[in-house]
Amino acid sequence: MRAYLESRRARGDLAALSRQTARYVLSDLAEHLAGVDPHATVGELVEAVTAWVDRPTWTARTRGTNLGYVRPMLNWAAARDRMTPGVAGQLPNPRRSRPLPRALNPRQVTNLLSVLPDERARVIVLLEGQCGLRRAEVASLDLADVDLLEGSIRVTGKGAKTRMVYPSEETLDAIRALLVTRGGAPGALICHERHPGRRLTPTWIGILVSHWMADAGLKTAPHDGVTGHALRHSTATNMLRAGANIRVVQEAMGHESIVTTAMYLRADNPEVRAAMRCLDYGTRRLRVVPDAKP
Numbered sequence: 001m002r003a004y005l006e007s008r009r010a011r012g013d014l015a016a017l018s019r020q021t022a023r024y025v026l027s028d029l030a031e032h033l034a035g036v037d038p039h040a041t042v043g044e045l046v047e048a049v050t051a052w053v054d055r056p057t058w059t060a061r062t063r064g065t066n067l068g069y070v071r072p073m074l075n076w077a078a079a080r081d082r083m084t085p086g087v088a089g090q091l092p093n094p095r096r097s098r099p100l101p102r103a104l105n106p107r108q109v110t111n112l113l114s115v116l117p118d119e120r121a122r123v124i125v126l127l128e129g130q131c132g133l134r135r136a137e138v139a140s141l142d143l144a145d146v147d148l149l150e151g152s153i154r155v156t157g158k159g160a161k162t163r164m165v166y167p168s169e170e171t172l173d174a175i176r177a178l179l180v181t182r183g184g185a186p187g188a189l190i191c192h193e194r195h196p197g198r199r200l201t202p203t204w205i206g207i208l209v210s211h212w213m214a215d216a217g218l219k220t221a222p223h224d225g226v227t228g229h230a231l232r233h234s235t236a237t238n239m240l241r242a243g244a245n246i247r248v249v250q251e252a253m254g255h256e257s258i259v260t261t262a263m264y265l266r267a268d269n270p271e272v273r274a275a276m277r278c279l280d281y282g283t284r285r286l287r288v289v290p291d292a293k294p
Helices: 002-011 016-032 042-053 060-079 106-114 119-129 135-140 169-182 202-215 228-241 246-253 258-267 270-277
Strands: 152-156 162-165
Touching: 002 016, 002 060, 016 042, 016 060, 042 060, 106 119, 106 228, 119 135, 119 169, 119 202, 119 228, 135 152, 135 202, 162 246, 202 228, 228 246, 228 258, 246 258
Parallel strands: none
Antiparallel strands: 152 162
16 A cells, blocks of 8 residues: 555655645555455455445445545555455445435526526526526526427437426516617527627636625525425425426436436425324414413
């Protein structure tokens, strides 16, 4: 392991802080593997390393980060006949629990729309909250992607995959109003305010939406989960709540797997909501009796 770190340092492809972290992680692994034959079978070595990774005090994120330091070292050692080859590829990835999507209710979206400064802001929020676009997808939209006559927008999502979304009349009206000030020149639909024609970056879109959410009283802390992505969650949640087929929602959101779409069913299941609200212990009908004094 020391030889591996020295080779990385000599190549200069590992920053000082990362090298320090790698040294700590690999030293911890070396202590755990003391007495284990580095030329044992793949199964035995995978079992030994997995036992180290699966310590209960580590979160799934920590396990994944530490494996990111361990796998290159195992491949490096195997290439130099210092360890049985094939171990790194057999190590299972830690399973991370996926948090429930956080969505805004229609009243909150209405409050947000009421504080927006201009039509550009209105288009951004409606594209995220009604069409379910990611901020990177909003940033990548060109005017040529928008068909106002057909009422459709061609979206390029993750992995350069394209899909069609269908804005409401509210969103189409906002786009028409934006074009009055933007003009009909080809190029980015959402442009920089001070530099017409320059595309607004996804980072700036996220910052602006967060500021608007704060103005609307929706965002109260830096990491409270109320972000522009919550608007995208709102789209899927409200579609499912309205009775849309889950496959339709998957297509609209551009999800690779229907498992991702199913998360929104967990977040807001009308049957669970109705069943739990049936539980009523009648405390509202009880008269509160003051504690007896001694």
